[in-house]
Amino acid sequence: MPQITLPDGSVKSFEHPVSAFDVAMSIGDRLARACVGALIDEELSDLSTVIDKDCTLALVTEKTRDKQDDPNAMYLLRHSTAHVMAEAIQRIVPGAMLVYGPPLENGFYYDIAFPEDRPLKEGDFEAIEAEMAKIVEEDRPFTRYELEYSEGLSKVKSEGSKYKLDNAHRAHEAGSLSLSFYATGEPGRDWEDLCRGPHVPSTGRIGAFKVMSLASSYWHGDENSDRLTRVYGTAFFSKKDLAAYLDRIEEAKKRDHRVLGKKLKLFHIDETVGQGLILWTPNGSVVRKELQSFISMELAKQGYHEVFTPHIGKLDLYRTSGHFPYYAESQFPPLIERDHMAQLSEEGCSCAQLSNHMTTGEIEGFMLKPMNCPHHIKVFDSQPHSYKDLPVRLAEFGTVYRWEQSGELNGMTRVRGFTQDDAHLFCTPDQVAHEVQGCLLLVKTIFSVLGMEDYRVRVGLRDPDSGKYTGDPANWDKAEQACREAAQTLGVPFTEEPGEAAFYGPKIDFVVKDVIGREWQLGTVQVDYNLPERFDLSYVGPDNEKHRPVMIHRAPFGSMERFIGVLIEHFAGAFPVWLAPEQVRVLPISEKSNDYAHEVMSALHAVGIRATLDDHDQRVQAKIKNGSEMKIPYLIVVGPRDAENRAVSVRAFGIEKDLGSMPLDSFVSAISEEYRTKGRSTVRQRFETVKA
RNA sequence: GCCGCUGUAGCUCAGUGGUAGAGCGCACCCUUGGUAAGGGUGAGGUCGAGAGUUCAAAUCUCUCCAGCGGCUCCA
Numbered sequence A: 001m002p003q004i005t006l007p008d009g010s011v012k013s014f015e016h017p018v019s020a021f022d023v024a025m026s027i028g029d030r031l032a033r034a035c036v037g038a039l040i041d042e043e044l045s046d047l048s049t050v051i052d053k054d055c056t057l058a059l060v061t062e063k064t065r066d067k068q069d070d071p072n073a074m075y076l077l078r079h080s081t082a083h084v085m086a087e088a089i090q091r092i093v094p095g096a097m098l099v100y101g102p103p104l105e106n107g108f109y110y111d112i113a114f115p116e117d118r119p120l121k122e123g124d125f126e127a128i129e130a131e132m133a134k135i136v137e138e139d140r141p142f143t144r145y146e147l148e149y150s151e152g153l154s155k156v157k158s159e160g161s162k163y164k165l166d167n168a169h170r171a172h173e174a175g176s177l178s179l180s181f182y183a184t185g186e187p188g189r190d191w192e193d194l195c196r197g198p199h200v201p202s203t204g205r206i207g208a209f210k211v212m213s214l215a216s217s218y219w220h221g222d223e224n225s226d227r228l229t230r231v232y233g234t235a236f237f238s239k240k241d242l243a244a245y246l247d248r249i250e251e252a253k254k255r256d257h258r259v260l261g262k263k264l265k266l267f268h269i270d271e272t273v274g275q276g277l278i279l280w281t282p283n284g285s286v287v288r289k290e291l292q293s294f295i296s297m298e299l300a301k302q303g304y305h306e307v308f309t310p311h312i313g314k315l316d317l318y319r320t321s322g323h324f325p326y327y328a329e330s331q332f333p334p335l336i337e338r339d340h341m342a343q344l345s346e347e348g349c350s351c352a353q354l355s356n357h358m359t360t361g362e363i364e365g366f367m368l369k370p371m372n373c374p375h376h377i378k379v380f381d382s383q384p385h386s387y388k389d390l391p392v393r394l395a396e397f398g399t400v401y402r403w404e405q406s407g408e409l410n411g412m413t414r415v416r417g418f419t420q421d422d423a424h425l426f427c428t429p430d431q432v433a434h435e436v437q438g439c440l441l442l443v444k445t446i447f448s449v450l451g452m453e454d455y456r457v458r459v460g461l462r463d464p465d466s467g468k469y470t471g472d473p474a475n476w477d478k479a480e481q482a483c484r485e486a487a488q489t490l491g492v493p494f495t496e497e498p499g500e501a502a503f504y505g506p507k508i509d510f511v512v513k514d515v516i517g518r519e520w521q522l523g524t525v526q527v528d529y530n531l532p533e534r535f536d537l538s539y540v541g542p543d544n545e546k547h548r549p550v551m552i553h554r555a556p557f558g559s560m561e562r563f564i565g566v567l568i569e570h571f572a573g574a575f576p577v578w579l580a581p582e583q584v585r586v587l588p589i590s591e592k593s594n595d596y597a598h599e600v601m602s603a604l605h606a607v608g609i610r611a612t613l614d615d616h617d618q619r620v621q622a623k624i625k626n627g628s629e630m631k632i633p634y635l636i637v638v639g640p641r642d643a644e645n646r647a648v649s650v651r652a653f654g655i656e657k658d659l660g661s662m663p664l665d666s667f668v669s670a671i672s673e674e675y676r677t678k679g680r681s682t683v684r685q686r687f688e689t690v691k692a
Numbered sequence B: 001g002c003c004g005c006u007g008u009a010g011c012u013c014a015g016u017g018g019u020a021g022a023g024c025g026c027a028c029c030c031u032u033g034g035u036a037a038g039g040g041u042g043a044g045g046u047c048g049a050g051a052g053u054u055c056a057a058a059u060c061u062c063u064c065c066a067g068c069g070g071c072u073c074c075a
Helices: A018-025 A029-034 A071-092 A122-138 A150-157 A161-172 A240-257 A257-263 A283-303 A315-322 A338-346 A350-361 A373-380 A428-448 A472-491 A532-536 A560-570 A591-606 A618-627 A640-645 A662-674 A683-691
Strands: A003-005 A012-013 A034-040 A042-047 A056-062 A097-100 A108-113 A142-148 A178-184 A192-194 A208-218 A227-236 A313-316 A365-368 A394-401 A419-428 A455-461 A494-498 A507-513 A519-528 A549-554 A584-588 A612-614 A634-638 A647-652 A660-663
Touching: A018 A029, A018 A034, A018 A056, A029 A034, A029 A056, A034 A071, A056 A071, A056 A178, A071 A108, A071 A122, A071 A178, A071 A208, A071 A227, A097 A161, A097 A192, A097 A365, A122 A208, A142 A150, A150 A161, A150 A178, A161 A178, A161 A192, A208 A240, A227 A240, A240 A257, A257 A560, A283 A394, A283 A419, A283 A428, A283 A560, A313 A315, A315 A365, A315 A373, A315 A532, A315 A683, A373 A419, A373 A532, A373 A549, A419 A428, A428 A472, A428 A507, A428 A519, A428 A549, A455 A472, A472 A494, A472 A507, A472 A519, A494 A662, A519 A532, A519 A560, A532 A549, A584 A591, A584 A618, A591 A612, A591 A634, A591 A662, A634 A640, A640 A647, A640 A660, A647 A662, A647 A683, A660 A662, A660 A683, A662 A683
Parallel strands: A003 A056, A455 A494, A584 A612, A584 A634
Antiparallel strands: A003 A012, A034 A042, A034 A056, A097 A108, A108 A227, A142 A178, A178 A192, A208 A227, A313 A365, A394 A419, A419 A549, A455 A507, A507 A519, A519 A549, A634 A647, A647 A660
């Protein structure tokens, strides 16, 4: 007879098998009513699950004790809502075949194959939601039943969906001896779906839901397989929670770098220039320049040397590096020399022949560089090296071009031309660990100055079962260990991911989320044994013999485009003084104060502060509103009173009222200090010292 | 590349077959104002591009281009 251990350690004994719901009832009927599921021996289960042996049991309620969403409850709710949506869709579009409908972090989706002559459109959402509301209103129980595998399989077969049949096969392959089905209501009478569950007790528990969007997807994620329609939705226990979620999405959109980029005039993408090609406008250029010089300074401290290399290189260079033709699909097409072109044209060369000629190397041409490494290798190899020279660290803000699929392009975060904060380190095998650590130190320094703490670190290791890797296994072991140890020195949580290494070496990636919750890889540090081999690089060792150096590719911030895109969102457009395109705006109270305002602006310009003057014929309230919307760090109001005292009235971004008045000279020195120290000393602090 | 949605003034957007609109921004005038929008006047548009249907197209159809969400991809 079951002895059930509850989370507080107490044990309940029952004479007969009981359901999780019965246990809840035995504690209290209010609790039972609040329950949506149960964790039985840590496994999320239906509330109706019958317990016939000893176990631990934790009841899952809509909210945790501290009124937060319970992730398990949300999982049950959203999984269940996916069923309700699927039923509604099948009522509206007969012949729609269900494929797979899992819950997600913020909702759920259902992949569905629609008849070709009846695709789902956004215009159908209203009708779907209306059907869903009916099903919720009917408050039908989710009823689980299981069939022995072969019996279940013949049931699924009789229903004629290859997708569900495939799901059944997969369940079997994963070790299931039976198949479970969930009826929304009564089996045999109401709608049902092959499903492993679990679910909330009944549709009435779904408090609020919304069909969000449509997308296409591939069956099994395989682009050569069937194209499915993915319908996204979300659900909450209360309408209030749903409204709050939708508000959060609206708020996040305001931080979106594409929205702020326009509003704050940071960058422009012009379709006549080309998709995915960023035009840095003056404001954005200031941010980029400040960041680049900061990085450059840190690089110099670490013994890097900056180089400049051109944007193109000969095709043959990329044959040696292996970029061409292997990655030709993600590159802009090669530039063919004019004489070759003319000759080929005379010979009546077809496109296919041209492509073959290029692959075999019979045609020379140039390529927009997809990576900086070949150029840097040639810089390294332009002179012989002794082991005493190593490591050689060559850095460049190098612009590269890649042919990203059109559907992938996204503001500044996914583009076709971008500038990496790239560097290549050439070192002895023994120096790898130290150099990798140096790269991570750089990341840590710069992230901490920017206040970026919300990133994750991924250590990509080789998949021991795969033979795709190049290089000596002993070196791999050492390099992987070096990466692992370096990641530990960062003091940030990291995950080791076997199979995520490049084919030529292990790597460390830095991943951040954007406002919509999408993850982007920023920086990467990669150990490479392959390219030194391909380019036959060498240095002379203490034994007077030639040795092969190891290369480390590192672009700790990825690209200036992506990094600044993420940075815009990180600061919600309100850059700190050192990065702000416009650091100070001077607001004269009226024309009468324009002369003094000009004087103030000149004093700021004289010390290199980016200051502007708003001499529009408006009241100061309006100027403050405009200045605040542009997220300018300091607005200084000057009127006759200030002019008389040679003072300024200071207003800092994000503070509702003004900080007070300060002598002009003090403000100039305080903001210079804030600029120079990247915010370690601020104008605000100056006010506080004065008060103290 | 795939599916869906969107494209109207510099920006945000309204406009369902019959003379292209609003707010913000911009210019000028009035106002000379002390901490989140003072008032007025005005300029500004091949309605993403091309083709079609129609007496008539921003509006309906098709093709293309671009953006957005997702899928796939990312050396």
